[in-house]
Amino acid sequence: MVTPVSRSRHRPRAVRVAAAEIPLATRRTTRQPAPAAAEAAVPGHFLCPISLEMMRDPVAAPTGITYDRDSVEGWLERGHATCPVTGRSLRAEDLIPNHATRRMIQEWCVANRALGVERVPTPRVPVSAADAAELLAAVSAVTRRGDGPACRQLAARARALGKESERNRRCLVAGGAARALSSAFVQLVDRRAVTALTATGALEEILAALVVFFPLDEESRRHIASPASLDAIVSILSHGEITARVSAAVVLREVASSSDAQCLDAMSETSGIHDALVKLLEKPVSPQATKAALVTAYYLVQSADRAASRLVDLGMVQLLVELLVDSDNGTTEKALAVLDSLLLTEEGRGRAYAHALAVPVLVKKMQHVSDMATEFAVSALWRLCKNFPGEGPCKAEALQVGAFQKLLLLLQVGCMGVTKERASELLRLLNGSRGGVECIESVDFKGLKRPFV
Numbered sequence: 001m002v003t004p005v006s007r008s009r010h011r012p013r014a015v016r017v018a019a020a021e022i023p024l025a026t027r028r029t030t031r032q033p034a035p036a037a038a039e040a041a042v043p044g045h046f047l048c049p050i051s052l053e054m055m056r057d058p059v060a061a062p063t064g065i066t067y068d069r070d071s072v073e074g075w076l077e078r079g080h081a082t083c084p085v086t087g088r089s090l091r092a093e094d095l096i097p098n099h100a101t102r103r104m105i106q107e108w109c110v111a112n113r114a115l116g117v118e119r120v121p122t123p124r125v126p127v128s129a130a131d132a133a134e135l136l137a138a139v140s141a142v143t144r145r146g147d148g149p150a151c152r153q154l155a156a157r158a159r160a161l162g163k164e165s166e167r168n169r170r171c172l173v174a175g176g177a178a179r180a181l182s183s184a185f186v187q188l189v190d191r192r193a194v195t196a197l198t199a200t201g202a203l204e205e206i207l208a209a210l211v212v213f214f215p216l217d218e219e220s221r222r223h224i225a226s227p228a229s230l231d232a233i234v235s236i237l238s239h240g241e242i243t244a245r246v247s248a249a250v251v252l253r254e255v256a257s258s259s260d261a262q263c264l265d266a267m268s269e270t271s272g273i274h275d276a277l278v279k280l281l282e283k284p285v286s287p288q289a290t291k292a293a294l295v296t297a298y299y300l301v302q303s304a305d306r307a308a309s310r311l312v313d314l315g316m317v318q319l320l321v322e323l324l325v326d327s328d329n330g331t332t333e334k335a336l337a338v339l340d341s342l343l344l345t346e347e348g349r350g351r352a353y354a355h356a357l358a359v360p361v362l363v364k365k366m367q368h369v370s371d372m373a374t375e376f377a378v379s380a381l382w383r384l385c386k387n388f389p390g391e392g393p394c395k396a397e398a399l400q401v402g403a404f405q406k407l408l409l410l411l412q413v414g415c416m417g418v419t420k421e422r423a424s425e426l427l428r429l430l431n432g433s434r435g436g437v438e439c440i441e442s443v444d445f446k447g448l449k450r451p452f453v
Helices: 069-077 099-111 129-144 148-164 166-174 177-190 196-212 218-224 227-239 242-256 261-269 273-282 287-303 305-313 316-325 329-342 346-354 358-364 371-386 393-400 403-413 417-431
Strands: 058-060 066-068
Touching: 058 069, 058 099, 066 069, 129 148, 129 166, 129 177, 148 166, 148 177, 148 196, 166 177, 177 196, 177 218, 177 227, 196 227, 196 242, 218 227, 218 242, 218 261, 227 242, 227 261, 227 273, 242 261, 242 273, 242 287, 261 287, 273 287, 273 305, 273 316, 287 305, 287 329, 305 316, 305 329, 305 346, 316 329, 316 346, 316 358, 329 346, 329 371, 346 371, 358 371, 358 393, 358 403, 371 393, 371 403, 371 417, 393 403, 393 417, 403 417
Parallel strands: none
Antiparallel strands: 058 066
């Protein structure tokens, strides 16, 4: 007789596990994720035919096709002269705002706000060529009357429009904004003795507006580089409000970096310009102003020896060395360029050698900044070591802070042209002084600081 076998004996072990033995996490009922919120489908006639995205500033072409303004203007700026859909001739001037489509898009956005759709803001009307001409003509008219407050308001409006969009800026530039504003600056400077208080505000606003419409053409640069204009800019640079001083520094940089010999000569002859630049580095107001002052100083030194002598006498070498201890890469490149130029003079080399941080900073900046910084740092150290013959303390100090090893590594990694030649010559100069000099792995720059000599 066959004994009946209970089914439970043949069940797998996993099935016979007591419910109490099952981990709590396993016994929890698995919940289905909540369905994702439905996305609003954008109607096809709200999409730009170029970008295939919802239009934010719809404009209608004479061909009957509506595009998003940024997309179709970008298409035309890339050299196309036809409607992308129909192939017919199309100009930027032919585009007109499609207010009906824009209102429908805004209403659709409001209706679908619950689905996460944000309302498209009403776009500002862009500046046309006629608008630009009218505004700049008004600037010239009020300037001729000597109306400083009115000129200030118009310059502020031009600046606001230029900053509003790149299209507006290009339109105003094409209309001669820089020439009109720089001419207004010159004329107001001539009237400044009569209306000093009102004109000063206008001058500062014009400088701020000019920054928006860079680069300056030759005529505009010559307006700014007139003796009276430069005197006014230096006064603002020295005594103006912070924003005005930044604008003045940037405008000077723009004029100087053009390498216009006539402008640079006029700047070099301007009383107080070197003092103002040094003051801006000694008491910085913004990184932008600091970099602008360094670029201006570099071009002034390159154009005239007397500029280098004047800056050295004002303590520029010491300021640059201190600035290089802890500065960003862009400032480092510009400071090294100016320092290298000042070391062409005997006075500059003497001031650098007398500063305890000069050699360590130059060695430090030879690497890990940029190729340009390496070039100027190697050149500056080469000028210092080459002009102190024999086994002088300058070479010994360079060896102590690891210059020999860094130069070897620099040549191994690869450098070109003048930098390679000067690095090789530096190695030869330092090699003769290596005996008995101990290399310091790291330099405590704060511990090396001492009063300027």
